[in-house]
Amino acid sequence: MSLVTVFTQLMGGMGITVAIFLLTLLFSMPLGMLVVLLRMSANKVVSAIMMVYISIMRGTPLMLQIIVIYFAPYYVFHINISSSYRFIAVIIAFSLNYAAYFAEIYRSGFKSVPHGQYEAANVLGYNRSQTFFHIILPQVIKRVLPPVTNEVITLVKDTSLAFAIATAEMFTIAKQISAKEASLMPLMAAGLFYYIFNALVAWGCAWIEKKYDYYRI
Amino acid sequence: MKILEMNHIKKSFDGVGVISDISLSVNEGEVLSIIGPSGSGKSTLLRCATMLERMDGGDLVYLGRYAAREEDGRCVYASQQDLKEIKRNIGLVFQNFNLFPHYSVLKNIVAPQLIAGKTKENAESRAMELLKSLGLTDHRDKYPCQLSGGQQQRVSIARALALDPQILFFDEPTSALDPELTAEVLRVIKELASQHMTMVIVTHEMEFARELSDWIIFMENGYIQAEGTPKDLFSTDNARVQSFVGKLRA
Ligand SMILES: Nc1ncnc2c1ncn2[C@@H]1O[C@H](COP(=O)(O)OP(=O)(O)OP(=O)(O)O)[C@@H](O)[C@H]1O
Numbered sequence: 223m224s225l226v227t228v229f230t231q232l233m234g235g236m237g238i239t240v241a242i243f244l245l246t247l248l249f250s251m252p253l254g255m256l257v258v259l260l261r262m263s264a265n266k267v268v269s270a271i272m273m274v275y276i277s278i279m280r281g282t283p284l285m286l287q288i289i290v291i292y293f294a295p296y297y298v299f300h301i302n303i304s305s306s307y308r309f310i311a312v313i314i315a316f317s318l319n320y321a322a323y324f325a326e327i328y329r330s331g332f333k334s335v336p337h338g339q340y341e342a343a344n345v346l347g348y349n350r351s352q353t354f355f356h357i358i359l360p361q362v363i364k365r366v367l368p369p370v371t372n373e374v375i376t377l378v379k380d381t382s383l384a385f386a387i388a389t390a391e392m393f394t395i396a397k398q399i400s401a402k403e404a405s406l407m408p409l410m411a412a413g414l415f416y417y418i419f420n421a422l423v424a425w426g427c428a429w430i431e432k433k434y435d436y437y438r439i
Numbered sequence: 440m441k442i443l444e445m446n447h448i449k450k451s452f453d454g455v456g457v458i459s460d461i462s463l464s465v466n467e468g469e470v471l472s473i474i475g476p477s478g479s480g481k482s483t484l485l486r487c488a489t490m491l492e493r494m495d496g497g498d499l500v501y502l503g504r505y506a507a508r509e510e511d512g513r514c515v516y517a518s519q520q521d522l523k524e525i526k527r528n529i530g531l532v533f534q535n536f537n538l539f540p541h542y543s544v545l546k547n548i549v550a551p552q553l554i555a556g557k558t559k560e561n562a563e564s565r566a567m568e569l570l571k572s573l574g575l576t577d578h579r580d581k582y583p584c585q586l587s588g589g590q591q592q593r594v595s596i597a598r599a600l601a602l603d604p605q606i607l608f609f610d611e612p613t614s615a616l617d618p619e620l621t622a623e624v625l626r627v628i629k630e631l632a633s634q635h636m637t638m639v640i641v642t643h644e645m646e647f648a649r650e651l652s653d654w655i656i657f658m659e660n661g662y663i664q665a666e667g668t669p670k671d672l673f674s675t676d677n678a679r680v681q682s683f684v685g686k687l688r689a
């Protein structure tokens with residue numbers, strides 16, 4: 223069994239892995255922003271709900287969350303689970319989970335912007351949304367880039383947790399081939415894939431960080 | 440013409456009175472300095488005047504328009520729209536500059552003008568004019584982190600002036616600077632005074648206040664302990680003022 227045939231067999235799984243990765247980022251990054259804005263809102267009830275949400279998402283295993291979200295429609299609502307829901311459940315679970323982590327990262331970013339920036343904007347005639355989008359958000363983005371990069375790299379590896387509900391992502395398939403062929407090679411190939419994927423992601427993040435390097439805070 | 444009038448201002452934090460019944464007014468072209476020991480409420484007074492802080496009582500009037508008015512013992516602020524218009528008359532220079540770090544020097548001065556609705560051409564030519572008069576032309580493409588404190592403070596003065604305020608407030612504009620840089624910023628403020636800019640300045644620079652001000656207020660514990668022309672105040676026989684002024688000059 224050559225590396226090439228292994229990679230060909232793994233191809234479909236790679237596609238799913240990349241899809242999980244991209245869709246999770248697409249949903250969780252803005253959702254994390256919404257969560258943190260609600261978390262920092264003056265409304266104590268809303269803020270408390272978000273705190274509980276964040277603590278549950280961070281305090282329980284992602285694998286458990288995936289399983290619960292996958293089986294919830296059946297056990298809670300007695301709806302039959304269709305096989306196409308498998309992938310959707312993975313995306314929902316990953317997005318909800320990563321949104322909580324991103325929310326905490328964003329929060330530290332917001333807290334590190336000095337209050338004087340809001341006040342300067344205020345006396346210069348910026349309204350609330352202008353202050354947010356023109357003054358605060360760009361500075362928050364710069365500050366959160368390093369921790370966000372860490373989180374994104376963790377996500378690459380976490381995609382393999384989708385095997386918990388037998389999603390045909392890369393790792394699941396590698397395991398199946400490996401068992402069938404009694405060879406470690408498929409798993410090694412999978413490892414190589416994750417490694418290269420991560421290297422690309424890290425390179426992309428470094429490139430973005432560099433773009434924000436033109437000023438210091 | 441009266442630019443600013445504050446009547447019987449009161450402000451407390453968590454039940455602790457910080458400003459207790461302060462009244463003052465500033466006419467067009469006048470320079471008012473506020474001096475006093477640390478914690479006496481100078482910054483709080485300035486923050487009430489610039490509406491960064493809500494007052495608990497008293498009237499706040501700009502050019503005859505009420506920004507806030509005391510009614511039945513409560514402080515009632517004007518509508519959002521009115522406040523927005525009234526605020527256009529006000530500029531504020533902070534002790535620690537608060538420049539926008541992600542904007543170049545030029546953009547720091549241009550961006551607020553665009554927010555105020557000016558065209559890009561007008562905003563840029565106004566900014567260049569100010570940069571020139573403040574000796575900052577060569578620095579226009581730099582970022583705040585690349586400037587000295589004195590340069591940053593001059594940029595922040597330019598940023599405030601670009602919006603053509605009727606009155607400019609300063610909260611200890613030089614206390615984050617070493618003596619040499621202090622001198623360069625004080626020079627700019629003196630220049631503004633000579634152009635009859637209306638200003639309210641909180642400062643610990645006694646000589647500067649004496650030289651520049653039309654009126655000086657000495658604050659302590661949230662009250663005006665003494666006030667007068669520089670000549671009167673510096674030759675007062677009020678022992679408290681004497682010791683404060685003397686200590687800082689020594
Ligand atoms: N946001 C706030 N919350 C609670 N207390 C405050 C707040 N702002 C100011 N104070 C208190 O009000 C008092 C007056 O503070 P303020 O900053 O106005 O003094 P100051 O005269 O400007 O002093 P300094 O010369 O040190 O700048 C202080 O006792 C301060 O602790």
Ligand SMILES: [Mg+2]
Pocket residue numbers: 481482483610611
């Ligand atoms: Mg102060």
